[in-house]
Amino acid sequence: NAGVMQNPRHLVRRRxxxxxxxxxxxxxxxxxxxxxxxxxxxxxFMVYLQKENIIxxxxxxxxxxxxxxxxxxPSILRIQQVVRGDSAAYFCASSPIGLAGDSEQxxxxxxxxxxx
Amino acid sequence: xxxxxxxxxxxxxxxxxxxxxxxxFTDSAIYNLQWFRQDPGKGLTSLLLIQSSQREQTSGRxxxxxxxSSGRSTLYIAASQPGDSATYLCAVRLRDSNYQLIWxxxxxxxxxx
Numbered sequence: 001n002a003g004v005m006q007n008p009r010h011l012v013r014r015r016x017x018x019x020x021x022x023x024x025x026x027x028x029x030x031x032x033x034x035x036x037x038x039x040x041x042x043x044x045f046m047v048y049l050q051k052e053n054i055i056x057x058x059x060x061x062x063x064x065x066x067x068x069x070x071x072x073x074p075s076i077l078r079i080q081q082v083v084r085g086d087s088a089a090y091f092c093a094s095s096p097i098g099l100a101g102d103s104e105q106x107x108x109x110x111x112x113x114x115x116x
Numbered sequence: 117x118x119x120x121x122x123x124x125x126x127x128x129x130x131x132x133x134x135x136x137x138x139x140x141f142t143d144s145a146i147y148n149l150q151w152f153r154q155d156p157g158k159g160l161t162s163l164l165l166i167q168s169s170q171r172e173q174t175s176g177r178x179x180x181x182x183x184x185s186s187g188r189s190t191l192y193i194a195a196s197q198p199g200d201s202a203t204y205l206c207a208v209r210l211r212d213s214n215y216q217l218i219w220x221x222x223x224x225x226x227x228x229x
Contacts, residue, residue: 042205042219109159
């Protein structure tokens with residue numbers, strides 16, 4: 001059973017370009033969470049999605065950021081018109097159960113975004 | 117608002133020492149607390165998860181304790197080795213939003229051979 005997969009592992013973009021980060025949850029998991037880690041800081045919750053639904057996007061900036069988790073395929077975190085402040089590590093986690101139960105989140109290796 | 121603090125921010129000790137990493141949180145209404153390890157440029161490895169009803173968890177040379185009333189957790193590493201060098205993060209899962217993890221900034225640990 002493969003773990004949570006994220007790609008690319010490293011992404012370099014110039015200011016103004018778009019960044020697309022992908023996350024494939026563990027097999028059998030239908031809940032995905034995205035976190036951002038700025039340099040020398042802890043992770044910050046961004047968004048929680050179930051298949052085809054955004055459950056909680058309270059941690060995601062209102063402008064330029066969007067996330068989806070389609071019925072088929074990976075979850076995508078999209079950042080439009082990137083700025084230098086978007087440079088960070090973006091981690092995805094998945095779990096088999098969302099709002100109820102004793103479910104642990106399993107983390108992917110992260111995507112390190114560098115904006116030049 | 118839940119805040120998680122980890123002290124010290126960095127720690128360097130000789131190999132073989134026993135050491136304690138600290139994590140404190142401001143709101144005791146947590147679902148569980150988890151300790152992770154993060155190696156430079158790499159992902160997160162879950163080390164120990166303590167449910168709110170538990171006092172401690174052990175795995176090998178690692179022991180984590182939880183005192184909800186005082187808002188504290190400690191991670192004890194016995195007989196430290198150079199391979200233990202990493203950043204250690206603690207995260208609490210909120211009771212009223214039982215999926216969101218609130219993270220500390222981590223303790224960067226260096227074990228000198």
